[in-house]
Amino acid sequence: MSKIKFIMPCNEANHVCDKTQYDDATLWEKIILSIHLIYCKACRKYTKNNALLTKTIKKSEVECLDPECKEAMKKEMNRVLKEISN
Numbered sequence: 001m002s003k004i005k006f007i008m009p010c011n012e013a014n015h016v017c018d019k020t021q022y023d024d025a026t027l028w029e030k031i032i033l034s035i036h037l038i039y040c041k042a043c044r045k046y047t048k049n050n051a052l053l054t055k056t057i058k059k060s061e062v063e064c065l066d067p068e069c070k071e072a073m074k075k076e077m078n079r080v081l082k083e084i085s086n
Contacts, residue, residue: 008036013043021054 008016013036019025020033037044065073 008032010036010040010043013037013040014046017043017047017050021050 013033016025016029016033020030025033037047
């Protein structure tokens with residue numbers, strides 16, 4: 001008979017925390033993470049900071065360049081680098 005694992009090392013807890021931010025963690029992982037966070041101050045802080053970072057990024061109004069503009073910038077940069085190296 002297999003034993004149910006209730007102890008989670010911190011590195012695994014941090015990984016599950018990251019997965020939770022992207023809705024990739026299973027219910028079982030979330031339960032074990034919650035138990036881990038009860039007794040681990042460092043992982044509670046990591047989880048809090050991770051949630052704050054995610055919230056800040058979602059709230060930000062950063063506008064990204066469209067792919068065509070990125071490609072044009074890349075070509076121009078390569079052209080200038082070639083000019084400089086010659």
